[in-house]
Amino acid sequence: MGQPTRYRKSDGSRVSGGKSDTELPTRLVTGGRRREWTGAVVNPPVWRASTHLYDSVADLRAGKANNEDGRFFYGRRGSPTQWALAEALTGMEPGAHGTMLFPSGVAAIACALLAVLRPGDELLMADSSYDPTRSYAEAFLGKWGVETRYYDPLVGAGIAELICDRTRAILMESPGSLTFEVQDVPAICAVAKERGIATLLDNTWAASYFFRAIEHGVDIAILAGTKYIVGHSDVMLGSVTTHEKYWTRVRRTAQQLGQIVSPDDAYLALRGLRTLDVRMRQHQDGGLAVARWLADQPQVARVLHPALPDCPGHECWRRDFSGAAGLFSFVLNGGDDAAVGALIDDLALFGIGYSWGGYESLALPVDPTPDRTATRWEAEGPLVRLNIGLEAPDDLIADLAKGLERYEKAACRK
Ligand SMILES: Cc1ncc(COP(=O)(O)O)c(C=O)c1O
Helix, strand or coil: CCCCCCCECCCCCECCCCCCCCCHHHHHHHCCCCHHHHCCCCCCCCCCCCCCCCCCHHHHHHHHHCCCCCCCCCHHHCCHHHHHHHHHHHHCCCCCCEEEEECCHHHHHHHHHHHHCCCCCEEEEECCCCHHHHHHHHHHHHHCCCEEEEECCCCHHHHHHHCCCCEEEEEEECCCCCCCCCCCHHHHHHHHHHHCCEEEEECCCCCCCCCCCHHHCCCEEEEECCCCCCCCCCCCCEEEEECHHHHHHHHHHHHHCCCCCCHHHHHHHHHHHHCHHHHHHHHHHHHHHHHHHHHCCCCEEEEECCCCCCCCCHHHHHHHCCCCCCEEEEEECCCCHHHHHHHHHCCCCCECCCCCCCCCCEEEEECCHHHCCCCCCCCCCCEEEEECCCCCHHHHHHHHHHHHHHHHHHHHCC
8 A cells, every 4th residue: 555655746756855864844744745646736635436447458457467556456455645644654664664554553453463473373462552452362363373472561671581482473562551661672672583573563652753663673563543643533543564574464464354544534644644743742742741740749649651750661761762742641649430530520621532642632540450461550549541632731730630639529538
């Protein structure tokens, strides 16, 4: 769907500003905007198509013999709207070869794992992985003859001791879902590379913006584009961006599984991508302001934000990331479900919902306990995850301050 190609005018010559040696903010603006895809307008239009038409029978036959991406063939192979998005996403990961698109983040994870695993193999997965990723590994891959073992997300180079003859892939997610442990991705990848094991990273939190996965040694970088790439809470999307070594396998598997993203959704995702730079900087500033304020509140025991020293793996974040997204958690000092309800239910600016990365703030009570098998989740009280949107941080803080007062009253009543 998205072979990497340069940004060119319709006559094939390079367009200035779209070169691969430009900075990321520039690439977010120029990526995928080839003149033959956009025509005379700024954005690649929505190309809705199942049938692609040929000029002649000879043309049809030539098309069948040519297996290249980024050319008209059949609707399932996409059209310029999807190709433009795939190309722009590839451009975000220096060293990457290409990107396949999927109808959700989970579909992207599922396909990437299927592409590198065979029955009889073993998968190592971070214990702090997103819950549906674990369910997929256990329910689907398990039936298919792949065993999954979980590792402590802080294992680093110690992963070497967990690898056995059957280990074929390591799936990282950094920071971890709900608890935000930052992994030593380069150390894990170095060990895996020596043993010929594929490394996959769910890079959704950093959005390929704050962490360049392929450059840090990852073979396959996965995004739930549903979150920050789309950024407006209105599209489901996934992407798998790979190093050249894994490109053919991932591409073939995705095509065999019939994966395709609608051109309307690809269009909206491209539109989101163009403002990713300004949004991520604002999510970072807002997230840090709220996280630092929470860390000073007596009702809060700990704030799990990768940019704050209390967060496990904070040193890896400092070394490897260029910034922090707006999603983090905090642990309350005691209290029960009713007290957490008192905090969250009447927040004026925070919605209650699962998907994150949108422009609007969210608060969610979460419990990692049932999803841990290699490590134990221990905490002073309930855990709350916040998605900090693009509202003024002072307004969010004022809202949370009232919420913490309600929580305290409810907790004291017990
Ligand atoms: C870290 C992470 N990865 C993957 C996903 C799955 O994305 P989607 O909802 O698009 O399937 C999510 C969704 O919340 C997520 O938080």
